[in-house]
Amino acid sequence: MEFTSADGERKYAALVRAAVETVVGLDFDGTLAPIVEDPAEAHIHPDAGAVLSALAEQVRAVAVVTGRPARQALDLGGLEQVGNAIGDAGKELYLFGQYGNERWTSTNRRIVSPRPPAGLASFTAELPRLLRRHDAADAHVEEKGLAVAVHTRRLPEPDRAFEELLPVLEERAARYDLVVEPGRRVIEVRSPGMDKGVVVRTLAGELEAGGFAFVGDDLGDVGAFEAVAALSADGLPTLLVCSASEEESALLELADLLVDGPDGVMDLLRQLTSDAASLRA
Structure with missing residues (x-):
């Protein structure tokens, strides 16, 4: 993990203190799963199920926000099983597919989706x-x-x-x-009118979030980063994390913290879980 500035360390500490009220949003490809030649083979990191389940016990909610179709992300990520484990802890896993046009939760286990756009x-x-x-x-x-x-x-x-x-x-x-x-x-x-920024704003409002973290890796996550930055400007503890790669650097200047791909994401989430649990002990 590499903080981009001393302010990044301060923001992480503030988020840990607000963990119980925090929503953690995560992209899928390049964040929870590696980038691979065949998108159909991008399976989630082998540790992700256990890591996300442990994290959910310390925060308000966990949300996966992806450009993939929701059904594909559920299957490649084993997220229905992850949702079961999170539900056992009395928390909820959210999945937003196709940049937020599709919605699934571990409570309402049905994909809600609009019709395909005209044209x-x-x-x-x-x-x-x-x-x-x-x-x-x-x-x-x-x-x-x-x-x-x-x-x-x-x-x-x-x-x-x-x-x-x-x-x-x-x-x-x-x-x-x-x-x-x-x-x-x-x-x-x-179709226009929906992006990851809309998802961030929707979740922050619905869940009355007292903090928000988002982890992403490429241009499709810029909207989410900008929405989280706006929450920060309104006084919420926030953290923006870039899962860095040699191929894409769009988020580097926006991030508070850099991690090395899905392995680095897992390390960060473990650390956040541990620090939040220690504070509550």
Whole structure:
């Protein structure tokens, strides 16, 4: 763990003191699970179930907030079983899929989801032609139901392809009143009006949070970081944690604390759990 400043250490200490009222939000890919070539193989860190269950005993709630479809995250993360363990402790696990468009909780074990956005089917039908035109026909296209994602990771020059495709897909998405969410070598197209920042604000209000921590790793988490920063400006104890990588640095300047990928996230959550329990002992 590496604090970005002395202020980061102060914020961590304040969050520990407010742990019982704190909501801890976590991204999935790059945070709880490693980034891998095939998104369908991104299984959660093997220690995550036990770590999240122990953490839940010390805080108001734990929430996983991901761009993945909720069902996929539940399966790859074994989160239904984690939710059982958290429920046994009298707490609740929240899962928000597709940037908050889908919601599942360990109490109401049903995924609540809207209809797919108008225009998404037409946009998806155009994708193969757009990708061929920009020498990216082999990009992996992931249809998510409420969104479609183009992964450049498998291409010979993934970063060049990402930079070239981003403005092209932004322009075409706008024609269908869709928005683009860039991430680590992935460009997602979905409906507007929902992002991880909305999720943070919703949870903070619903749960009357007295503190908020968020752990993320890429551009899709910027909205959550900004929403947590706004809570901090209103006087809440907060902590922003970047699960750092060589591929993505968008969160580095916003973070209070840097950790080394999912292994580092597990170490941080163990430390937070231990410090909060010691304070209450």
